[in-house]
Structure formats: C-alpha cells, structure tokens
Amino acid sequence: MTSRKRIFDLLRTINIASCQCPAHGYRGNIQVSNATPLKDYAFEIKCSTVRYGLGVTREVGQDLVNLNAKNVCVMTDPNVASLSPMKAVLDSLTRNGINYKVYDKVRVEPTDSSFKDAIHFAKEGNFDSFVAIGGGSVMDTCKAANLYYSDPDAEFLDYVNAPVGKGKAVNIQVKPMIAIPTTSGTGSETTGVSIFDYEEIHAKTGISHNALRPILALIDPLHTLTVPEKVSNYSGFDIFCHALESFTAIPFTERGPAPANPALRPAYQGSNPISDVWARFCLQTLQKYFVRSVNNSGDVEARSSMHLAATIAGVGIGNAGVHLCHGLAYPIAGNVKSFVPEDYGSNPIIPHGLSVVMTAPAVFRFTASSDPEKHLEAASLLGADVTNAKRKDAGRILSDVILLYMDKLKIENGLKALGYTNDDIPDLVKGALPQDRLLKIAPVTQSEEDLSKLLEESLTIY
Ligand SMILES: NC(=O)c1ccc[n+]([C@@H]2O[C@H](COP(=O)([O-])OP(=O)(O)OC[C@H]3O[C@@H](n4cnc5c(N)ncnc54)[C@H](O)[C@@H]3O)[C@@H](O)[C@H]2O)c1
Ligand SMILES: [Fe+2]
Structure with a gap:
C-alpha cells in the first residue's frame, strides 16, 4: 500500500511543478488530512502599525492621549537622552499633559544585568504604557521591561528563548508600547524580538514573542541626522x-x-x-x-x-x-x-x-x-x-x-x-x-x- 508520506511527497511535487506566483499558485504543501503536516504550508505576516514622516515624533503625545495613558515610562540611553530626538518626545508629552518618568540608563548592546536594571525601574513605577526612543538597544530593553513589569512574578529566564531559558509562552497582557527608532538598522520597532547578551554564556540570546511587538512605531527620519x-x-x-x-x-x-x-x-x-x-x-x-x-x-x-x-x-x-x-x-x-x-x-x-x-x-x-x-x-x-x-x-x-x-x-x-x-x-x-x-x-x-x-x-x- 502506498504510504501517507509517499502521497504527501507526490502532492508536493505536483504543487511545486505548478504555477508558483503568489496570485495563482503559491499553495505550499497541500494538507491531505487534519494530521499535522511534516512541513508547514502557511505563513503569516505580522507587523506593528508603522507611521512614517519627517517630524512625526510630534504626534506621540496625542497617541498616548488616544490610548488613555496617564503615566508613561519613557526609556532611552544616556547619549540619546541629551539629543534632539528625546527633546521632541518630551515636548510632545508635555504639550499633551502626559505624566511620565524617564529611564535613561539603557546599556548600548544590553546584557541580562542591564535588562534587570530597567525591569527594576519599571516595577517601581505605576505605568500604563511605555515609550522607547533610541536604537535597538533601547527598544529591546523597553520590550523586556514591559514584559516583566506586566508579569511581576515571572523569573527572568522564564521567557528567554530555549534552550538558554524556558521559552515560556506569553499569556499575560503587556502594556501598550510605542517605539521610536533613532538608528537605521535593527527594525526592532516592528518585531516581537528582544535581544540581550547573556553574560554567563558570552553569547546573545533573546525573548521572542508576538506580545512584545510595539503597538505603534513612529519612523521619523529627522532623528537620523544626529547619528x-x-x-x-x-x-x-x-x-x-x-x-x-x-x-x-x-x-x-x-x-x-x-x-x-x-x-x-x-x-x-x-x-x-x-x-x-x-x-x-x-x-x-x-x-x-x-x-x-x-x-x-x-x-x-x-x-x-x-x-x-x-x-x-x-x-x-x-x-x-x-x-x-x-x-x-x-x-x-x-x-x-x-x-x-x-x-x-x-x-x-x-x-x-x-x-x-x-x-x-x-x-x-x-x-x-x-x-x-x-x-x-x-x-x-x-x-x-x-x-x-x-x-x-x-x-x-x-x-x-x-x-x-x-x-x-x-x-x-x-x-x-x-x-x-x-x-x-x-x-x-x-x-x-x-x-x-x-x-x-x-x-x-x-x-x-x-x-x-x-x-x-x-x-x-x-
Ligand atoms: N529586536 C530586534 O529585532 C533586533 C534586531 C537586530 C538587532 N537588535 C539589537 O539591537 C542592538 C543594536 O541596536 P542599534 O544598532 O540600533 O544601536 P544602539 O541602540 O546600540 O545604539 C548605538 C549607538 O548609537 C547612539 N545613537 C542612537 N541613536 C542616535 C542618534 N539619533 N543620534 C546620535 N547617536 C545615536 C547610541 O547612543 C549608541 O551609542 C543590539 O543589541 C542588537 O542585538 C535587535
Ligand atoms: Fe540584526
């Protein structure tokens, strides 16, 4: 009798030989039953809402009002803290009457210890939303701070990718986070990924979950002029x-x-x-x-x-x-x-x-x-x-x-x-x-x- 795998391979071969354009043919593997196929047959595209424009940072305060935010945690690094991108954020928050506290100690190329410092800061506040203004180091730190702030009982390694951590699924509701990148590189503003250097193993690892993705990314090219x-x-x-x-x-x-x-x-x-x-x-x-x-x-x-x-x-x-x-x-x-x-x-x-x-x-x-x-x-x-x-x-x-x-x-x-x-x-x-x-x-x-x-x-x- 022909094996299930043989039938499956045959169907795949037919599928590959047929039109592969996205509109007509890209069907990937064909499912022949409800059993889980050996190979995937579907993909999905997820992304933060992205708003792009010169000077668009001026809108962040209004976005926070729209979110009904009352107390915002603003994260940045010590260098960006003194530059025009940070000023643009704080001006907008002030103009819109938003209360905020600034954490400006993000480490460039963050580590587990620097993440923990930011998490500690977040836990001391009573925040209902987060804003990251900086490069990948800032955005990734802010995602982690938001996650462990929202799940205060979690151990640090619970959510870290396996095999380094436990790779636990995120089943809690994190707070809304707005990301404003000031470098042109990581794309972290659109991803559910947060990367850090785990000092014990001298290698980077991360936390990867859709829940970490910022709800809004403000892409403001003005910030790149100081890079x-x-x-x-x-x-x-x-x-x-x-x-x-x-x-x-x-x-x-x-x-x-x-x-x-x-x-x-x-x-x-x-x-x-x-x-x-x-x-x-x-x-x-x-x-x-x-x-x-x-x-x-x-x-x-x-x-x-x-x-x-x-x-x-x-x-x-x-x-x-x-x-x-x-x-x-x-x-x-x-x-x-x-x-x-x-x-x-x-x-x-x-x-x-x-x-x-x-x-x-x-x-x-x-x-x-x-x-x-x-x-x-x-x-x-x-x-x-x-x-x-x-x-x-x-x-x-x-x-x-x-x-x-x-x-x-x-x-x-x-x-x-x-x-x-x-x-x-x-x-x-x-x-x-x-x-x-x-x-x-x-x-x-x-x-x-x-x-x-x-x-x-x-x-x-x-
Ligand atoms: N989460 C993801 O999807 C993802 C993807 C790729 C990389 N990463 C991580 O992102 C980190 C690197 O981030 P990065 O490359 O954006 O740099 P960065 O955030 O580490 O910043 C690099 C330097 O540029 C300075 N800087 C940032 N913006 C500036 C500005 N507008 N003007 C002047 N100086 C400015 C910072 O102060 C810092 O000194 C790494 O830890 C990397 O692993 C994350
Ligand atoms: Fe990268």
Missing part, C-alpha cells in the same frame, strides 16, 4: 544582512512541522513571497543610498530612505527570520575582548551590525547552492552585473559584491581585526549552537565543522 558615521555604517550593515538573510532563508514550505495550533507558528517562518518583496525593496534602497547615507550625515534623502529601509527589512525578518550571519554574530559580539569602536562610547563592544556582516561573505558562498538564482538576484539588486553569470558562481558573485560594500565603507578586515584568532573558533562555535532558532532558518543544514569553517574563512576577509 554619527560609525553608527550609521554598522547599523546599515544590519539592514543589509536582514534583507539578505530573510531573502535567502529556507522557504516556509520547507520548514516544519506545521504547528498543531496557529498560535504556535514561530515568528521566524522562512522566506515567503511577502517578505521577499520587502527584501528586494531593501536591497535596491541599499544600492542607491547606503554609501551616501554613511558619508554625508546631512543627506536627508539618503538617511530618510535608509530609515524606511530599516523598518521594511524589520517586517521581512520579523516574519521570515534571519539565519547564519546572525547566529554566528551572537557569540562574536558576546565574546568581545578589547575592541572599542568609534562613536559607541568607551566600553569594549562589537556593534551588532559589525558582528553580523563579518561572516556574510563566507555565509553566502556556503548557502548559494540552495538557490543560486535567488543569490544571483540579490547580487544584482546590490549592483552586480550578473548577465551571463553561471549558477555555480552565484556564491562567489554575491560574496564579491558584499565585500565591495564592506571595503568601500572601511569595515575592519575580518574577525582578526576584532581581536579573534584561530584558537577562539571552538568557543565561537559553542556560542552559535544554542541559536537553533536561527540556524534552522538557514537554507542548508550545517554541521559544527561547517560553522568552524565559516568562522575560519572570516578571520581575514580582504
């Missing part, structure tokens, strides 16, 4: 990798199993026709504006476009996910030795965008065989001439165009320039392995040896 060159550079490479990784992620129909309950479908679902639209738009925007936006802080057109691209890439990653560059970046950032980047204060840190792009040339050489056409398309959207390119060269071609951007923007020459040697590779691999959530979104499976090789190839990149 220093290195921050604009490194956070731009965060957008760059978000777009490339979500575009090349495993197709959602290849990830499985389908969840028994739709509420359990993971945030990172794999590439899909909608997130591909965001990724393509971002790659084109990066080609046009990335270098311009870094080299000229007064270029409003370039900086505004990059600010929008960051949010758009956030919608892509928030639903499709990111894979190897991010999975490897978490231990790269977490094991920092003495690297102190310009424009980020005096603590040794490896800024997120820098940690992510370091392995990108090696990663895309490695993943290209999964879908050479898509890798070539990405290279072309970034400006490479792919006329007559051969499929077998897709990885090299995409890697070369990535290196061109890195070189143009004077990115450090590989992990060695950040203080790592060959001897550090086993620890870096050890730190990457718990990032299962990301590694399984890669379009090819990887062994520990593969991860070591990717890191070895990234020690020196030019």
